[in-house]
Amino acid sequence: MPEASVAARTVILTVDDDPGVSRAVARDLRRRYGGEHRVVRAESGDAALEALRELKLRGEQVAVLLADYRMPQMNGIEFLEQALDIFPGARRVLLTAYADTDAAIDAINVVDLDHYLLKPWDPPEEKLYPVLDELLDTWRHTDHRAVPTTKVVGHRWSARCSEVREFLARNQVPYRWYSSDEPEGRRLLEAADTDALRLPLVITPDGTALIEPGDQDLAARVGLATTPTAEFYDLIVIGGGPAGLGAAVYGASEGLRTVLVERSATGGQAGQSSRIENYLGFPDGVSGSQLTDRARRQAAKFGAEILTAREVTGLEINGAAKAVRFSDGHAIAAHSVLLATGVSYRQLDAPGVADLTGRGVYYGSALTEAASCQGHDVYVVGGANSAGQAAMYLSRGAKSVTVLVRGGPLAASMSHYLVQQVEDAPNITVRTGTVVESAHGADHLEQLTLRDTTTGHTELVDTHWLFVFIGAAPLTDWLDGTVLRDPRGFIVAGPDLSADGAPPPEWELDRAPYHLETNVPGVFVAGDARSESAKRVASAVGEGAMAVMLVHRYLEQS
Structure with a gap:
């Protein structure tokens, strides 16, 4: 990364309780360093610490701290001692009067002071700038720079912290994990003004602190889409596993207004696989996350909307329109719906688990x-x-x-x-x-x-x-009373709707149900949620593509 672009993100902070002195110091700093560094000034130790915490949350870096020694409530040494916990790599300078030189010398041991300057510092070209030039050069070569990323602070054995890490990882959101009992974790908790009793803490790249966030709020804050852009679509795909992603790619690429709704993270169980070695076209294998990421980007390229952290709780049939209702009460509608809800891991039924x-x-x-x-x-x-x-x-x-x-x-x-x-x-x-x-x-x-x-x-x-x-169980309880399921909860479709392959009794159309069509015309199923499906990634993707072909046929005849 070019040095200028790095320096532009670094801060020089000055704190002095005398407004005139504070403005003068900031003026001289900006005159020399304003082109490459941001100069922040404060008029009390508390205000300066608050500014440092905000900078920490935003992922910015502080290169130099310049503090006046004689400040009420919190003197310069006390401020630098606390600032050391927030930005341990910042260079530290104490601004003192001649009578305070003994205190400044003591501060070298207390806060590992880098330099002290005597008032007045005029002319700055002789007394201020040479000192700052050397300290900035030292800071650059020490390299305390951080790449903006999502940060997660939590307890190693917290179930919710584990869920948040899993949510971010499966949604391809890069993050860094900090234990709440390690120094950097404690610094971030302090910067966010919270404690280890309210975890996880998630800090987004723009510095927003989320304390104990829910999945939907977390998704929205890290850049995942959670809100539909329209109220009516040609095709609503429920579930973001291989079948759902396959349908989204083919639906959007063939001109259907397509939205995919996923309650957690795209990829389904396949997305959690460390390596899939029997998928066509990948002789060396491919991880589930890689395959998912490529499919997701491919669907988005063709114009499919992908909504994350939206749980579907109901399907309503209103004539030719099908309404999908979310857990928060909102709903969207479409001409057709594809159920690609996949399956979830069965829970181990043993005491203590x-x-x-x-x-x-x-x-x-x-x-x-x-x-x-x-x-x-x-x-x-x-x-x-x-x-x-x-x-x-x-x-x-x-x-x-x-x-x-x-x-x-x-x-x-x-x-x-x-x-x-x-x-x-x-x-x-x-x-x-x-x-x-x-x-x-x-x-x-x-x-x-x-x-x-x-x-x-x-x-x-x-x-x-x-x-x-x-093993796995289908996520279909919310369809009870609307879509026909087998005794295990898997969705029945096509010729399996009746023993002889004829349309079910409640079927109202002259034609028979299409191969992946449920007992509700225009509602299709693909992938692991379908009764007697193959439970393989390749077959799920194929069924997603086939379902789109049948959706086209359904729309043409409606």
Whole structure:
């Protein structure tokens, strides 16, 4: 980055309780340094500290602090001591009278003072500028510059803090994590005027501090769209997994006014996969987040709207129009709707697990938490592809990974290529016929009780990490009474609507339902939420594209 552009973001702060002196110091500083640095002045220590906290939140950098020694309530040394906690890298200068030189010398040890200047400092070309030039040069070469990014301060074992990190990661929002008990985390909490009891704290790149934010507020503040731009569309896609993203790409590219609504983050379960190796066109594999990011950008390029952190709670049929209602009461409508809601991980039903979720027990969070598992013993529950992919990813840094499978060999439910990788990994152990009997821990997971399903023998193991991948359940309860579902909650469509393939009794049109069309004309389903679907990324994308073709056919005949 060019030095001038970096310097333009740095601040020189001066504080003096005498307004005349304060203005004079700021005037001389601006005359020499105003072209490359922003000069901020304050007339009390409290006001200067408040300004520093605001600068900290906005991600700006302070290069030099120039403080007058004799100020009421808070003298210059006391100010610099507190300012050191906010910007430890800033160079520190004390402005003193001749009678205060002893105090200035003492301050060298108290606040690691870089220099003290005697009043008057005229002419500045001889007494002020040479000192500041040297300090600025030292600051530049020390490199305390920060790249503006979203910052998250939280507790390591807080469930909500874990959810926020997962939300940002899955939505491709870069962030930096700070523990609330480390120095930088404490500085940010102080700058935001909050404490460790109200977490997480999220600081956006523009310096806005969000204390315990909800997903929708968080999404809006980090640049994700949450509000539709219109009230009526050609196609509303509900769900941002592979099927939904595929439909959004094909719908928008073919001229349909398309909006995709996602309650959490685009990508679905596939977006949480560390590596997908059997997807067409990627012989070396591709991570779920990479595939999701490309699909999302592709949909946006064609003009599809993508709304994040909007939960759909109802579908209303008003003649030819279909209204989709959100949890906040607002609604949008369209000629057609595609249900691509996907599935969610089933919860592990064992004592202690629910209380420790997000605090050592995780569902589909392997990518976010992997860095914290370095050198630890990790347990993975599940025997399908998602569990195998997580085990392989976690094994890169973990001391050991133990895969717990309720049933028999992995080959019964896991792809052959993945079984071979798991078996070849030196630090992965597979224990079949084994379940988690219970989880134990105070504020975070500390131990698991495992049970052998054949012998009934139990074993207590020490671990802080349990990742659960035990199948999935459809997110379709909100459709009850509107769209036909099978006994497990998956949406029934096309010829599956009746045993003989004929239209269902309530069907009002002369034609039979299209292949992916539900019992409601103009409402389609694609991907994992469809009854008897293949549960594979490629098939979900294909169904999303096919659904758009059927939407066109439906619109032409309506």
